[in-house]
Amino acid sequence: MNFLKLILIDTILDILYFPLWWYSRGAILALKWAFGEIGAAQEFLGVHIWIANIFKPMYGQTDIASKIISFFMRVFQIILRSVALLGFSLFYLSVFFVYLALPAVVVYGIGLHFSAVFK
Numbered sequence: 001m002n003f004l005k006l007i008l009i010d011t012i013l014d015i016l017y018f019p020l021w022w023y024s025r026g027a028i029l030a031l032k033w034a035f036g037e038i039g040a041a042q043e044f045l046g047v048h049i050w051i052a053n054i055f056k057p058m059y060g061q062t063d064i065a066s067k068i069i070s071f072f073m074r075v076f077q078i079i080l081r082s083v084a085l086l087g088f089s090l091f092y093l094s095v096f097f098v099y100l101a102l103p104a105v106v107v108y109g110i111g112l113h114f115s116a117v118f119k
Contacts, residue, residue, distance in 0.1 A: 019103065022103055023100070026099075027099070027100060030096055030099045030100075031096055033096075034092040034093060034095060034096040035092075037088070037092045038085075038088060038089050038092050038093075041084075041085055041088035041089070041092075042085055045081040045084055045085050045088075046081070047078060047081045047082055047085055050074055050077050050078045050081060051078060053074065054071065054074045054075070054078070055071065056070070057070045058070040058073065058074075
C-alpha cells in the first residue's frame, strides 16, 4: 500500500512539474536541437565554402573568361544555397515555436471539448 502511495505522489509531482520542464529545460533542448539542425543544414549546403572560394577559378583554369564564369557561377550558387539555408532556418525555427505553443493549443482543445460536452 505504501508503494502505491509513493507512485501516486510521484505521478502527481511529475504532472505538476511537466509545464515547468516544458518551458525551461525542454525549451532549451528544443532550441539547441533547432540550431543544431540549422548548423547541419549549413554544413550540408556549404555556403561558407562557396564564399571562401568565390575569387578562385574553377577547375584550375586561369584565363580571364574562366575566372569570370567561375565568379558568376559561385555567386549564383551562394545565392541559391543561402535561400535554401534561409528556408531550412525558417522551418526549424517554426518547429521550435510550434513546440512552445503546443501545450497551450492542447489545453485550449481540451477546454473546447469539455465545453461542448457539458452544454
